[in-house]
Amino acid sequence: MSKNSYLEQMFSLKDKVVMFTGAGGGIGSEVALGMAKAGAHVALCDINMEQLNKVQKRIEDENGKASSFLLDVTNMENIRKCVDEVAGINGRIDVLVNCAGINKREGLADVDEATYDRIMNVNLKGVFFTSQAVAHYMKKQNAGSIINIGSHNTGWVLGGCSVYGATKSGVVSLTKSMSVEWAKYNIRANCVSPGHIKTDLTKVTWEHPERSKYLLERIALNRPGYPEDIVGVCLLLASDASSYITGCEYRVDGGCISGGQPWPYDTNF
Ligand SMILES: NC(=O)c1ccc[n+]([C@@H]2O[C@H](COP(=O)([O-])OP(=O)(O)OC[C@H]3O[C@@H](n4cnc5c(N)ncnc54)[C@H](O)[C@@H]3O)[C@@H](O)[C@H]2O)c1
Numbered sequence: 001m002s003k004n005s006y007l008e009q010m011f012s013l014k015d016k017v018v019m020f021t022g023a024g025g026g027i028g029s030e031v032a033l034g035m036a037k038a039g040a041h042v043a044l045c046d047i048n049m050e051q052l053n054k055v056q057k058r059i060e061d062e063n064g065k066a067s068s069f070l071l072d073v074t075n076m077e078n079i080r081k082c083v084d085e086v087a088g089i090n091g092r093i094d095v096l097v098n099c100a101g102i103n104k105r106e107g108l109a110d111v112d113e114a115t116y117d118r119i120m121n122v123n124l125k126g127v128f129f130t131s132q133a134v135a136h137y138m139k140k141q142n143a144g145s146i147i148n149i150g151s152h153n154t155g156w157v158l159g160g161c162s163v164y165g166a167t168k169s170g171v172v173s174l175t176k177s178m179s180v181e182w183a184k185y186n187i188r189a190n191c192v193s194p195g196h197i198k199t200d201l202t203k204v205t206w207e208h209p210e211r212s213k214y215l216l217e218r219i220a221l222n223r224p225g226y227p228e229d230i231v232g233v234c235l236l237l238a239s240d241a242s243s244y245i246t247g248c249e250y251r252v253d254g255g256c257i258s259g260g261q262p263w264p265y266d267t268n269f
Pocket residue numbers: 021022023024025026027028045046047048051071072073074098099100101102122149150151152193194195196197198199200201202
């Protein structure tokens with residue numbers, strides 16, 4: 001067997017149907033493009049249709065297969081309709097990537113109920129009920145892989161991200177529940193927790209002179225992450241190469257959690 005066909009057999013997503021929430025965003029769009037390049041048909045879902053149209057065009061320009069669906073993950077009726085539509089058109093859903101996410105950075109004492117509910121509803125409730133609706137189809141197929149996008153904040157908390165961090169820690173816990181309860185249907189669930197990735201979500205941080213300096217000091221690789229950096233691990237988790245991997249959290253953080261930039265240790269003490 002040639003090297004290429006071996007790799008293809010391991011990692012190819014040929015003819016797999018992958019549904020994305022948050023597909024219009026920085027990370028979602030890049031991972032969707034990567035999976036389309038690996039042969040998947042990607043069903044792009046987001047609350048922002050204008051953005052989806054651009055992402056779909058970018059994928060089609062690269063000869064990938066994509067379709068777009070308007071989805072608000074906080075709306076139960078909308079979730080059910082959208083999942084039924086994606087499964088109905090494609091006949092199945094092999095992989096779900098829960099990527100929709102929002103944040104508002106403010107101190108614990110300042111968060112009001114509306115903000116709390118909004119972040120919880122998108123980041124945690126949305127993941128819960130979108131996965132539940134998709135699992136309905138995966139159970140019938142007796143196969144599926146769910147990839148939940150977590151965050152750096154599940155392990156190393158930034159100030160002003162209390163609600164966001166709680167939702168993402170909830171996503172890790174939920175991932176483990178899915179891996180345990182749905183294993184009997186051959187559904188795997190894993191979480192990918194990005195570090196500090198340059199997207200619209202983190203623009204305010206990377207464009208802030210003090211915050212960006214603070215972050216760089218805490219990244220061992222000494223550079224921001226880019227959406228392209230998240231693609232590889234998602235390809236692994238979507239493909240058959242990860243057939244025995246479930247219930248795990250993968251950090252893609254350039255060495256943040258491991259300690260970031262070393263302190264000046266080159267001394268005689
Ligand atoms: N950028 C980072 O550094 C970083 C770090 C850790 C985790 N994450 C996570 O990665 C994911 C993607 O983030 P990103 O950086 O690409 O952000 P982004 O803002 O570029 O993308 C988020 C997408 O989610 C969509 N969305 C928001 N509310 C929605 C809703 N109710 N229904 C459907 N879609 C909705 C937005 O329209 C947007 O397209 C998020 O879950 C985020 O929490 C990002």
